C-alpha cells in the first residue's frame with residue numbers, strides 16, 4: 001500500500017481525534033472540544049498528514065515560536081501502519097517544512113522507549129531539556 005505525505009495537508013477533526021485516541025490510548029475526544037483544524041491554524045507552523053488511499057494513517061503537529069524554533073507534537077501513526085517507516089517520514093517532512101520556513105532548531109521530547117525512534121531513526125541528538133507539570 002502506497003503512503004502519501006502532505007505538509008499542511010487536509011484533514012478532518014474526526015480523523016485526527018480518532019487517530020489520537022488510538023495512538024495515545026485515550027477516549028475519542030469531541031470534534032468541537034478538540035478542534036485540530038482551529039488549533040493548528042492558530043498555533044502551528046504546519047503539520048504533516050500521511051494517508052494510505054483515503055485513510056489517515058499518520059499525523060504530526062509542528063507548533064513554533066514564529067521565528068527559529070519549531071517543535072514536534074503528537075507524532076502518531078495508526079497501529080496497523082506502524083514499523084513501516086511512516087513515523088520517520090512524518091518527522092522528515094516536518095523537519096523539511098520547518099527548515100523551509102527559516103527555522104534553525106526542531107525540538108521534541110519523548111519517553112525513554114522512543115529513544116531508538118527519535119535518536120536512531122529520525123536523527124535527533126540528545127540535549128539537556130526541562131519539563132514542568134502545570135497540573
Ligand SMILES: CC(C)(COP(=O)(O)OP(=O)(O)OC[C@H]1O[C@@H](n2cnc3c(N)ncnc32)[C@H](O)[C@@H]1OP(=O)(O)O)[C@@H](O)C(=O)NCCC(=O)NCCS
Nearest residue numbers: 023075076077082083084085086087088110113116117121
Ligand atoms: C512512535 C511512532 C510515531 C513511530 O511510528 P512508526 O511509523 O511505527 O515508526 P517507524 O516505522 O518510522 O520506526 C523507525 C524505527 O524507529 C524505532 N521505533 C519505532 N517505534 C518504536 C517503538 N514503539 N519502540 C521502540 N523503537 C521504535 C525502530 O528502530 C524503528 O525501526 P524498525 O522498525 O526497523 O525496528 C508510533 O509508534 C506511534 O504512533 N506511537 C504512539 C504515539 C506516540 O507515542 N507518539 C510519540 C509521542 S512523543
